[in-house]
Amino acid sequence: MTTLFDPIQLGAIDAKNRILMSPLTRARGTREHLPTPIMVEYYAQRASAGLIISEATGISREGLGWPYAPGLWSKEQVEAWKPVTQAVHDKGGKIIVQLWHMGRMVHSNVTGQQPVSSSPTTAPGQMHTYDGKQDAEQARALTKDDITRILGEYEVAARNAIEAGFDGVQIHAANGYLIDEFLRDSTNHRDDEYGGSPENRIRLLREVTERVIATIGVERTSVRLSPNGDTQGCIDSAPETVFVPAAKLLNDLGVSFLELREPGPNGTFGKTDQPKLHAEIRKVFKNPLVLNQDYTREEALETVADGTADAISFGRKFIANPDLPRRLEENLPIEKDDIKIWYSRGAEGYTDYPAYSD
Secondary structure, rough: OOOOOOEEEOOOEEEOEEEOOOOHHHHHHHHOOOOOOHHHHHHHHOOOEEEEEEEEEOOOOOOOOOOOOEEOHHHHHHHHHHHHHHHHHHOOOOOEEEEEEEOOOOOOOHHHOOEEEEOOOOOOEEEEOOOOEEEEOOOOEEHHHHHHHHHHHHHHHHHHHHHOOOOOOEEOOOOOHHHHHHOOOOOOOOOOOOOHHHHHOOOHHHHHHHHHHHHOOOHHHHEEEEOOOOOEOOOOOHHHHHHHHHHHHHHOOOOOOOOEEEOOOOOOOOOOOOOOOHHHHHHHHHOOOOEEEEOHHHHHHHHHHHHOEEEEEHHHHHHHHHHHHHHHHHHOOOOOOOOHHHHOOOOOOOOOOOOOOO
């Protein structure tokens, strides 16, 4: 019987266990979106994960609206990432970078530009900026020339990822950001070949994935989707008609693994009554399937043992438990993180959580 602690092959990556660290925005970069030395320590502390998926990392200034988040469009950013990937590898770990275009979920205070999206919509609520939270701004609809440009930016970022020492990339197509805004009918109101039918709304995901595969190879390309529920005002009225075909497309392209973020009705960071789709997606996606969101130790063990998924990714549990795989395997206490300092600027709540001591 397969266990959570067995190794797994994720495309080109030999993962030593099936406990993945999911992407976690932590805002410890610079205003120029450069990784910083404290990030080297943070990721190295968590290298016992079977695979680290880095915090979401911007492919362009237009697409990166989170203050102090890192990017991967410049040579300076590539050089600043190299100590991070080297430190993880020195600890025997593997790390890929999550490539991010935030779409309408940015503010001009951070990017210096109007937000963009599939259609001219406005996200609910307020955006994080360098001057505190500010009301969301209306996005402009991407033109076809814009889409061509953005595909090129994904190509550059993917190439930069390999140069920076990452073992691969994950395309962020979830959580109400740009690709997700194309996928879902609440945000995609286009009447061209990128809108309307599910096949059309999947088009941008297909084109981005094909471009990344052509740049770095299918064995180093993975994708994250969030098929159910409302995320940041982004929801679909019939998600099974979009996300099951999207997963079939990704299977046909051969991506190395697919991660699904699926909240439930009692979710701790987002909740929904829309049913989870992993069972239907499992039928059409044959490479490793990774599930995420609120898994307890017992649920994770059972989900891998019964073959529902091949691995589980944990986010917040990795914040306060840098040695999470050991704690899960030995059933040691799981410490609580402090949400108030998720996005602070220093070591507190970042690198000062200790490993378990007997």
